[in-house]
Amino acid sequence: MTPAHGLRVLGAVAGREVEKFVHQGGRFFSALVRPLLWLVVFAAGFQNVFGVSIIPPYETYIPYQVYIAPGLLGMILLFNGMQSSLAMVYDREMGMMRLLLTAPVPRWYLLLSKLVAGTVLSVLQAIAFLVIASLIGVDLPLAGMLAVMPALVLAGMMLGALGLVLSVHVKQLENFAGTMNFVIFPMFFISPALYPLWKMQESGAEWLYQAARFNPFSHAVELVRYAMYGQLQTTSLLVVVACLLLFFAIAVFGYDPQRGMLRKTGKGA
């Protein structure tokens, strides 16, 4: 595969995802409504929940909306990562996956193209959310908007890679709802997305606190949160990158023809 070939494959795969996304106008809308509801409605009731505590990276008192903005960005990335995974399962059921897998391209590169395509969509939605959040008066640092981009890309890729791993093991579309319940909700709630982890600890939920510390999604959120204030959370960066590599490696292994993932074909003609 030449570099030109590689770029064409990436363009074709990413272009197809973006095109499908544009065709399904409702998806963009619903992808934004979810986090905006949290931001506007949920956050309204928790406006002064933090009392007088100031935690890094914040240097002053912040309204709750400002606190959960990174968590909601994470939510967008998480949902979208799972959505890409759903698209993989759909492609497999529709036979499109065969077309991709019989292209003269190494499998890992096809999966990488899928991952990049999904991340592009994730980040575009995250940007749209940031713009709307700023417009409705959430006080987010303008300077941090650029710094947050690489963090969004990395976090989006890590969660997209997790989606790829799941798509290996979810054999049918019907099983997907269950997977969402067992992956999205625990990852989101057992994280600092909605409130800082010391709150969990303070409430005596030590095991939840520990679980959150080892939750890759926690680190995705913290990486984004610090990046918004121009700071680098090194631990989170390392965890996110390590998880990205690990998840991607597992996905490549899962799609290896030696293991054979088109399982239903085992029934013969």
Next chain:
Amino acid sequence: MTDTHDALLTVVDAAKSYGSRKALDGVSLAISEGEFVALLGPNGAGKSTLFQLLSGLFVADGGDITICGHDIRRAPVMALARIGIVFQQATLDLDLSVERNLMFHARLHGLGGADARRRVAAELAAQGLADRRRDRVRDLSGGNRRKVELARAMVHEPRVLLMDEATVGLDPGSRAALLDQVHGLCAARGVGVLWASHLVDEAEGADRVVVLHRGRVRAEGTPAELVASAGTDSLARAFAELTEGGGRGASDNSDGNR
């Protein structure tokens, strides 16, 4: 190109099991340039499994598969570049235009810009679909959708064309037209074709017929040879003789005697 081999595609002793069931049990065959080989077998004979091995979706448990000199296991990318495939199940994006579907494929195969457009236009014209290129695939008949898939399989100018039960669901007219088109590709462009089917009439015009049953090659030869060796008066009878019941001569589960 270094594709100076006699056979475009060779399968030697391919084996594949699912658990304890042998889907393919030592299958060998070869396809030369311009040759139309019909792979005839009843449902469950192992045709689809063989196609999955040929297209690199699975890896064989044993045996070798070579396409234009490239081993599908060791050099899948080189081998896949030389194969065109029409899958049994339709694999078109229904909401995209005919042209966009083919362009997507062209780019997967590394064709860029002008080259891709030229190749896509040529193959659509060859299928008589030039004026449908902007139509959504959803608006096409089943026969035309298959033609689009055949055009797509030829966009990257493969040497070998794999047709996996490609006429399933087509009306008799479309079926005959598709068969004619593919015979035409053999004659005009020297493409080697493996045409899998369970319909005997589709094998009548083949250069060679390979009868697959229960994961094994039961017979191989020209249609006339098969008829003669089976001592019958038609290919249909010969096929029935070879695949019926698993009785006479078709001993199964004789494992380990290869």
